[in-house]
Amino acid sequence: MLQKFYKGMTMNAQDFFARWKNLGAPGQEFQKVFKATKPMDTDLVRTKVQGFGLQLLDGVDPRIDNLVAAGIVQTESSQIGCLVRLEPSKPAQMYRLTMRSAREGVAELLVNHLAQDL
Numbered sequence: 001m002l003q004k005f006y007k008g009m010t011m012n013a014q015d016f017f018a019r020w021k022n023l024g025a026p027g028q029e030f031q032k033v034f035k036a037t038k039p040m041d042t043d044l045v046r047t048k049v050q051g052f053g054l055q056l057l058d059g060v061d062p063r064i065d066n067l068v069a070a071g072i073v074q075t076e077s078s079q080i081g082c083l084v085r086l087e088p089s090k091p092a093q094m095y096r097l098t099m100r101s102a103r104e105g106v107a108e109l110l111v112n113h114l115a116q117d118l
Contacts, residue, residue, distance in 0.1 A: 006074075007071060007072045008054055008069075009055050010055050010070070012060070016083065017060075019081070023100035024100070026104075027104030028100050028103075028104060028107060029101075029107055030099055030111045031097065031099075031111070032115050034118075036118060037118065048118060049069055049114075050069075052071075052114055054082075054084055055069055055071060056068070057070060066086065066087050067084075067085070067086040067088075068083075068086075069083075070082065070084070073110075080101055080103045080106050081101065082099055082100070082102075082110060084099050085099075097114065099111045
C-alpha cells in the first residue's frame, strides 16, 4: 500500500506556503475536482488523510473547512516531499484536491490514489 511510504511532516503556515510556491514547475502539481463518494464528515476525512500517512497542518489554511497536509514519500533511493490541500464543497458534495510534489508525476499518482478513498 502506498501509505507505507509516507512519513508525515510538520511545518507552520509560512514554511508551507513558501514550499508550495517553490513547487510550481510543470508536472509538480496535480489537481482533481471530484464528487464525494462517502459522507463529507470532517472528522472522517481528517482520519482518512492521516491514514494515508500525511501530517495534517491545522491553522495553516485561512479557510477553516480546508485541510492542509504534508508528507514525505520515502523510497530506497530518495525522499520526495509532498504538500496537499483539500477543499470541500459540502453544498455541491464535491472536493478539490491539489498536491504539489518535488518530483514530476508523483502528485498525479498520489492524488488519484487518495481521491479514491474520499
